[in-house]
Amino acid sequence: MKISSIGAPVALFAAAALTLSACAANETANPGTGASGTAAASTLAGKGASSMSAAQQKWIADYQAAHSGVTINYSPDGSGAGREAFISGAVQYAGSDRPFKDEELGKDKFGECTAESNALNLPIYVSPIAVIFNVDGVEELKLDPDTLAGIFAGTITKWNDPKIAATNDGVTLPDASITAVHRSDDSGTTNNFTDYLNQAAPKVWTEAASDTFPTAFGGEAAKGTSAVVDAVTTGKNTIGYADASAAKDLGHAQLKVGEQWLSPTAEAAAKIVDDSEVLPGRAEHDLALKLNRVSKDAYPAVLVSYALVCEIYKDANDAALVKGFIGYAASAEGQKAAAEAAGSAPLSSTMSAKVAAAIDSIK
Amino acid sequence: MTSVTQSTREVTPTPTPEHPVNKARERIGDRVFSGLATGSGVTILLILAMVAGFLLVQAFPALATSPAELEAKGYGQFWSWILPFAWGTVYASFWALLMAVPVAIGIALFISHYAPRRLASSLGYVIDLLAAVPSVVFGLWGSMVLAPAVQPLYLWLNTYLGWIPFFSGQPSGTGRTLLTASIVLAVMILPIITSLSREVFLQTPVLHQEAALALGATRWEMIKMAVLPFGRAGIVSSVMLGLGRALGETMAVAMVLSGAPVITLEILTSQNPNTIAAVIAQNFPEAYGLKTNQLIAGGLTLFVITLVVNSIARLIVSRYKEFSGAN
Numbered sequence: 001m002k003i004s005s006i007g008a009p010v011a012l013f014a015a016a017a018l019t020l021s022a023c024a025a026n027e028t029a030n031p032g033t034g035a036s037g038t039a040a041a042s043t044l045a046g047k048g049a050s051s052m053s054a055a056q057q058k059w060i061a062d063y064q065a066a067h068s069g070v071t072i073n074y075s076p077d078g079s080g081a082g083r084e085a086f087i088s089g090a091v092q093y094a095g096s097d098r099p100f101k102d103e104e105l106g107k108d109k110f111g112e113c114t115a116e117s118n119a120l121n122l123p124i125y126v127s128p129i130a131v132i133f134n135v136d137g138v139e140e141l142k143l144d145p146d147t148l149a150g151i152f153a154g155t156i157t158k159w160n161d162p163k164i165a166a167t168n169d170g171v172t173l174p175d176a177s178i179t180a181v182h183r184s185d186d187s188g189t190t191n192n193f194t195d196y197l198n199q200a201a202p203k204v205w206t207e208a209a210s211d212t213f214p215t216a217f218g219g220e221a222a223k224g225t226s227a228v229v230d231a232v233t234t235g236k237n238t239i240g241y242a243d244a245s246a247a248k249d250l251g252h253a254q255l256k257v258g259e260q261w262l263s264p265t266a267e268a269a270a271k272i273v274d275d276s277e278v279l280p281g282r283a284e285h286d287l288a289l290k291l292n293r294v295s296k297d298a299y300p301a302v303l304v305s306y307a308l309v310c311e312i313y314k315d316a317n318d319a320a321l322v323k324g325f326i327g328y329a330a331s332a333e334g335q336k337a338a339a340e341a342a343g344s345a346p347l348s349s350t351m352s353a354k355v356a357a358a359i360d361s362i363k
Numbered sequence: 364m365t366s367v368t369q370s371t372r373e374v375t376p377t378p379t380p381e382h383p384v385n386k387a388r389e390r391i392g393d394r395v396f397s398g399l400a401t402g403s404g405v406t407i408l409l410i411l412a413m414v415a416g417f418l419l420v421q422a423f424p425a426l427a428t429s430p431a432e433l434e435a436k437g438y439g440q441f442w443s444w445i446l447p448f449a450w451g452t453v454y455a456s457f458w459a460l461l462m463a464v465p466v467a468i469g470i471a472l473f474i475s476h477y478a479p480r481r482l483a484s485s486l487g488y489v490i491d492l493l494a495a496v497p498s499v500v501f502g503l504w505g506s507m508v509l510a511p512a513v514q515p516l517y518l519w520l521n522t523y524l525g526w527i528p529f530f531s532g533q534p535s536g537t538g539r540t541l542l543t544a545s546i547v548l549a550v551m552i553l554p555i556i557t558s559l560s561r562e563v564f565l566q567t568p569v570l571h572q573e574a575a576l577a578l579g580a581t582r583w584e585m586i587k588m589a590v591l592p593f594g595r596a597g598i599v600s601s602v603m604l605g606l607g608r609a610l611g612e613t614m615a616v617a618m619v620l621s622g623a624p625v626i627t628l629e630i631l632t633s634q635n636p637n638t639i640a641a642v643i644a645q646n647f648p649e650a651y652g653l654k655t656n657q658l659i660a661g662g663l664t665l666f667v668i669t670l671v672v673n674s675i676a677r678l679i680v681s682r683y684k685e686f687s688g689a690n
Contacts, residue, residue, distance in 0.1 A: 050648075077649070078648060078650070080650070080652070084652065177533060179535060179536025184637075184645050185645045186649050218633065219633055219634075223618065223644075227506070231506070231539060234506075234507055234510065234537065235510075235511065235514075236514065236536050
């Protein structure tokens with residue numbers, strides 16, 4: 001086959017044009033995640049915590065199936081990004097692993113809310129954090145707060161330390177070093193876990209709760225929940241913390257609350273939300289909780305994620321959509337769906353009713 | 364491509380290389396191709412300038428904010444924040460090169476001068492195949508297979524060679540240490556160094572080699588006298604390319620290394636200096652506000668480090684060229 005003198009460059013041009021147009025086609029075909037803002041009336045955009053990403057996907061799928069014509073996008077870019085997008089008005093609701101602080105709240109601070117409206121913090125996702133371990137010959141482990149904090153702070157370094165042995169009668173603990181694995185990336189799981197240690201063992205755990213694991217305490221770091229679970233599974237004599245649903249095959253330590261030993265079950269985790277008080281000085285329907293991590297019968301290491309919404313939306317359609325969608329998410333049905341899809345702990349009926357009342361107040 | 368000249372039934376006098384005939388009618392193909400080639404050259408410069416511009420603009424808020432304000436917001440001062448990661452980047456690459464270079468040159472020499480021809484070509488393919496493995500696969504392999512496998516070896520090193528600063532400290536229970544990350548990096552840069560060195564070794568003039576053999580040199584002496592001096596510049600540039608990859612490698616390190624913001628010589632412990640690229644990958648997804656700028660400023664630092672490394676490589680290559688056996 002002969003190639004004419006013009007044919008080759010033309011073919012090259014054609015190929016280049018094809019490639020370029022293919023790129024362009026990709027860009028436009030890419031579904032906009034969250035940034036659509038005030039597009040169509042039946043479109044709702046949310047952004048925030050990746051912890052409840054699986055639950056959000058389930059809620060969205062269920063809600064869209066039940067309401068044709070409604071499109072909801074949730075982009076799991078992280079709690080901080082979600083709060084920022086909600087403040088700027090890029091999204092109509094945000095997911096966050098912590099409620100807005102007092103100084104962040106106020107009238108006329110949120111893009112999608114009217115000038116006289118404040119934001120509401122509504123707990124819609126509760127998930128127990130398991131302390132996972134992989135120790136030769138150890139099936140069950142019981143840890144009191146001081147011991148657990150000591151292990152993660154690096155002050156208890158051997159598995160046969162008398163402090164661990166004291167609460168584990170009849171268990172043969174190996175004379176081996178402890179490798180404590182924590183998250184290397186910023187995470188709401190770390191925040192809630194360190195908050196628990198700080199509340200329950202303030203003498204040992206001297207650092208305040210934070211998304212970043214305090215570097216002063218050392219230990220092994222791994223990126224993301226799955227990598228922590230992986231490091232604990234493949235390593236020797238390891239311990240770590242992760243979302244309970246993500247670490248089913250590993251041993252879950254029992255934590256001491258008062259005189260009880262509790263496992264990370266859904267019921268015990270949901271109890272903490274009931275036993276916690278709403279932060280003082282909040283609006284009538286705001287449900288930002290001061291988690292009480294030393295409450296009886298309640299598993300203390302729990303992650304609570306909030307939906308951040310407006311009291312009064314600028315756009316009545318947005319308000320109706322948010323009421324419908326977040327209302328479904330917080331309902332018994334929605335909570336059950338999330339428990340099945342994401343392994344979360346369903347809200348108790350009391351808390352569910354409180355959230356429903358708050359949602360009713362949205363205008 | 365001979366058909367191209369045949370089809371344009373025009374007899375042009377063959378121009379001498381020194382004095383091209385300017386009057387020869389320019390063909391449309393020539394114009395299009397020279398335009399495309401020039402365009403590509405300009406594009407790469409433009410892209411580089413745009414990347415540098417993006418880094419500078421986005422990094423500016425983090426660099427311009429006063430240290431006190433950064434401290435107050437919990438980000439930490441920029442230079443004390445970036446220093447451990449810059450150290451980790453360079454340190455991990457150093458160990459990777461230390462392990463990869465001798466092996467890579469060994470493989471390259473084996474392929475070019477020792478192996479039977481058939482084995483040599485298939486071995487070359489296998490090495491090139493290694494370069495095609497995505498880094499995320501190396502990361503998974505490193506964290507799930509390699510780390511647990513080498514952990515007992517680390518315990519041994521720590522027990523018996525713990526007096527050497529590198530091997531001291533409390534060894535990690537998972538094996539996800541700087542040394543493991545460096546081994547993964549070494550495997551990843553092996554094909555680059557091997558392929559380039561092999562090509563250079565194959566270019567050694569046969570006359571040089573035969574002359575050495577004729578003087579009674581053994582094969583090793585011939586390689587030492589003829590092949591290695593000739594290939595020195597090539598080896599250095601291949602090593603620098605490998606180093607460039609090791610410095611910038613993100614995914615594999617992020618998955619394998621148990622990183623922390625520390626500066627240490629120890630390579631077997633749980634607390635390893637993280638690399639800049641891995642820090643960006645780990646923290647960017649959930650970063651917002653000034654944190655984003657801080658991470659991009661970290662990227663700018665990495666950009667500068669690689670630029671410096673490349674310049675040094677250029678310098679070395681141009682210096683060695685004059686002394687190579689090639690002239």
